[in-house]
Amino acid sequence: MKRSLANWLDSGAPWVWINAGAATLCLAMVFGLLLLLGVKGLGHFWPQPVLQATYTGAEPPASIIGEVAASETIDADDLYPATPGEEQGEIERQLLKLGNRDITGGDFAWVLTGLLEDVSYPPELAVIERREWGNLYGYLNGLRQAGAAVLPVGAQDGTGEARWNELHSRLDRARDLRREIERIERSIIADINFGMERLRLEERQLVLAGGDSAGALRENARQRESFDAQYAEIRLRLLELNRQIQRDTALFRIADGSTVEIPIADIVRAHRPNGMDWVESTRVYFARLIEFLSGNPREANTEGGLLPALYGTAMMVMLMSVIVTPLGVVAGVYLSEYAPRGWLTRIIRVSVNNLAGVPSIVYGMFGLGFFIYLAGGEIDRLFYAESLPAPTFGTPGLLWASLTLALLTLPVVIVATEEGLGNVPASLREASLALGATQFETLWRVVLPLARPSMLTGLILAVARAAGEVAPLMLVGVVKLAPSLPLDTQFPYLHPEQQFMHLGYHVFDLATQSPNVEAAMPQAFATAFLLVAVVTALNLSAVVLRGRLRERYRAMDTGAWA
Amino acid sequence: MNAGVKRQRQNEPAANGAAGKRGPKAKRARQRLLRYAARRRFWDRAARAVVSVGGLGIISSILLIFFYLVYEVLPLFGGADAGDAEILPRFAAGEVVWLEADPGAGVALRVDEQGLASFYDLDTGNLLDTEALAAPPGAALTAMARDSAGSGLFAAGFNDGSVVVAGWNAAPEAGSIAPRLEYPLGPQSLALLDGQAVRALGLRSGRDAISVAAAGDDGPVALLEQALDSGPLGLPALPRTGAENRHREFFVGNIRPEQILLPQDPRWVLLLTATGELNLLGIGAGNQAEIIDAAPLASASGSLSDVRLLAGGMSLIAADDSGRVTQWFIVVEDGRASLEPVRSFALFGNAVAALDVERGRRVFAAVSASGEIALVNVTAETMSFPGEWDGPAVRTVTLAPAGDLLMLEDAAGSLASWRIDNPHPEFSLAALWRETWYENYPEPALVWQTAAADDALEPKYSLAPLTFGTLKAALYAMLFAAPLGICAAVFTGYFMPPGARRQIKPLIELMEALPTVVIGFLAGLWLAPLVDANLMALALGALLLPLGVLLASLAMARLPERLDLEWREGWQALALAPVLLLAGMLAWLLAPGVESLLFDGSLKDWLLQRWGLDYVSRNALIVGAAMGFAVIPAIYSIADDAIFTVPRHLSNGALAIGANRWQTLSWLILPAAAPGILSALMIGFGRAIGETMIVLMATGNTPIMDASLFEGMRSLAANLAIEIPESEVGSSHYRILFLASLVLLLFTFVINSAAELVRQRLRRKYRMI
CATH class of the missing domain: 2.130.10.10 (YVTN repeat-like/Quinoprotein amine dehydrogenase)
Structure with missing residues (x-):
């Protein structure tokens, strides 16, 4: 035995295994993280059962309704205030999402599992997702139209399924009305506002320019009147629509037995999770998922969707790609094809390489100081004097964010381009030159087409890095909530000076700046998962592309491709 | 070879010359050919010019970052400047008792002993009005x-x-x-x-x-x-x-x-x-x-010449006739207040004639009996001597509220004023690093505190706590990442079959692509509370995981010989996954028992009582783990390359003369790859230094200097993200933040360049072998 233990130590096997353990741990961490994000991020949309119980920990015992958001075991001594029951040692407690924030003030509470009595899951218990104040949990008790109670036709007592169905048909009606209101607000009113602002700026321009402008001013005044008339008309229409949408209300009996009345227009979605089978649950799941991907955020970003963030990220990345690709390719071609071979070029190459390792926040500082304050301030003085002191380009915005990130990712593209050009087999170049092609023709017709995939790889990596980068963006353009999208129907359609929302910053905002951390957590996990999924997919595609390319070059070099 | 092609092309028309005499059609064809060749040459040259100019331009615009940061930082190093003295004509007769200036409105006030106030126009020197x-x-x-x-x-x-x-x-x-x-x-x-x-x-x-x-x-x-x-x-x-x-x-x-x-x-x-x-x-x-x-207040030798409270009204300065100005605090320690001399400035060789203070910054102006003018910031201890008055002895001096104008009146009653440009008196390189005695502090300390909101509070610019926080976070991250990254690299780079390595390596490298904001989010909001609640399980896990791996190895070695041979070398990684899982679960299960057995039921209480270690939820342990996670792929990837590219025949030679694989690794491969591994560590360290989001989200961001694993910190990079949006453009604070980013840039650039140099040398060495 002793002998074999010594042998075992001598063979070095334990060390090999320790190394294997490290590799396994690294892999486990990657997959663990992805799994954690996936489960927490995607699971959040699945409808959870809602429990009703009597909590004897309260004085007097209270009836509560809620979803279990988390549970843990803790030491009874750590509880503050001390446990209601005289329990000692490890006890289990649950974080319940109680909803009804507008009525009770808070929507989460820790309860001791042992003190929950009469726990039941009534199938008619409804979860109402609202536009404001978060979820409402309760029993549908009645419907009112313009204050008068509604009894659905064909139902004897107006309870149960019939009432529930009536609620849904009225929800559909409210949704259609809301769409109409939003359409008017989004397009028509925005057009009028935009026109008015244009008139104001034109007037200021005229005043700034001096000279005789009475005619132009009169024309402006005439246009303004027509805008005012349009606006008055639209306002009446909106008032009417708003009156209509407020017509219906629903009554709910909540946990403490009281009845609350809420306008149906405020309801986003209503379902009864305890009574749903998996088909219905799946339907709710996908409805929520679609809302998450295509809706606007609500309640300080803790609910609703993240369309503006997705959109902002995509716009920023696209603008950045448009900037970084030609710049990176030209610089890469220069370094690889035209730069004289010498120590200076070597130093430049190493410097460019190392710039990829410079902290991203430094780029953010540069973007803020140089682009925004220096360049943006100058642009404002020269071209937007009429709207000063309100800055147009002298403030964080999409253009500056894209430029900053283009600078940040430039080394990635340059290095990838150079690598791609360097990997093109020399035999092909020589053949082209031997046939009498000039250096440029060889480059244009032979080398660049072959190196295109590796440039694409570089661009993908750059995009992945830009999509996940947050620190510099915090300084140069992202905001918690952008009032409008940077691309819309207003001339000139693309608004590079506007601030925008970003997925990564969205995660940061939800995680650290949210007033209601518990409510924000699920949304933060879902956003983080989406971000990681996008970035991982981009990276994996770059890895695959690079692998394919390597095979192809190897084949070319050995002549097997012919 | 390129030149050869060109020459050949130039010869083309000449070679065709003989055939070209055949007729106008052929001539036209030849001309067309010539034009075509010329066009091609033109395009070739144009492309060369455009790409060269463009490429160099783009590359230099990246380097612009460096120059821009320097440009923002440089003004910090300029001292105070005074314009030329402007002499104002004198109108009032009485002796001056009070002098004030408001350069914003362009007016100065002078009150004489009779109580007559005279207002002067600062630009023209005209008397505007008098009022009793x-x-x-x-x-x-x-x-x-x-x-x-x-x-x-x-x-x-x-x-x-x-x-x-x-x-x-x-x-x-x-x-x-x-x-x-x-x-x-x-x-x-x-x-x-x-x-x-x-x-x-x-x-x-x-x-x-x-x-x-x-x-x-x-x-x-x-x-x-x-x-x-x-x-x-x-x-x-x-x-x-x-x-x-x-x-x-x-x-x-x-x-x-x-x-x-x-x-x-x-x-x-x-x-x-x-x-x-x-x-x-x-x-x-x-x-x-x-x-x-x-x-x-006066030293034994000299007598007192002037005393003023500094801006903020928390400390006073006293000037004496030996040319010395001393700052005094009221220091309260253990409930007892005392007057303490804090620092002293030997400004002049002769007596100080008059003093005045700015209203916002801790800056005072002093004029000596011989007319030298000094501007001093007491906190940073910066002194500059921007000008001199060569008239009669100075009777009184005044500094404008913002410190942009200095005015004095001499014994003969002449009024003189200087425009002062003193933008950054609160900065000095030494003050960024040394201990400074601040107002309301019982003793000198290293503090970063920039409350721009309140003028009464003395701004405290010490980069020491931030640098300390940065290094602390980076070092704890390296403690976590270096062993894991290098061990994993050793395994995949040497023991794993190349086919398997090609599959595994991109997966570990995928860690690098994960947005740091997500890692920071998980660290701050998922890991921190988890570790807070299960500290014991974590400590136990750190012990049990390697132990479990060793046990697994021992078990494998004791397996019958035949089975062992079938075991494919390099796939231990897969077999270990359940072992790690088991060890983790064991740690989880044992934790409460061990905790009550050894640490009276609570490890945290035990740490506090036994070692005085306070446990803060968002601490260096969390940051170390999270940032370590982000740094592992950088270390792993380069170290793996370094080990993998050690020429195989070296290893084969060693194995042939009877060394086992571990001996080959530790005596041959590792020494050969050591420079590469070193460069991997340097790159990892550089990355940890500059990482922003993880530190920002996983710590409390308090700029304290405490090396404890269980306390938080604030790093330079996180500090930039927190403070620059609120900093006034062009202020000392703004420029000091740019200085911090310049330091970050230079540090990472130097460390990355050094790592690159090491790697290039290594590559050359391998090529020779």
């Missing part, structure tokens, strides 16, 4: 005092014991220059002393009260507090109607104050006697007061 100070009838001016809170108010005391509080408004209506005196407590005088001439006077204004202290030749010190109603937004406060003036008298024995200073803290009154002794009078809740401490 509202004095009680028949009374003569005997003392004046400046508001220690820096509001621009002053108090005038008269020989009948009454006091008037006045201020001046250089431009009461926008656009016009019609300066006049104003009286916030009304033009009627306040009777402070009972018929005795005011000998010493002090004034302090606050948001809700104005306090005036006065003393006569003998008798008590009188202190009057007038409550104020805060005025409408932007307008001065008004005396509260109907509110009782609080008039108190304190007997101070045989102390005869020559000057009274009212510090910002209402508990203290400072009394300066004619002998230069400063007495600290502590005031209780009622009328009782006692002298708590006394200190001679």
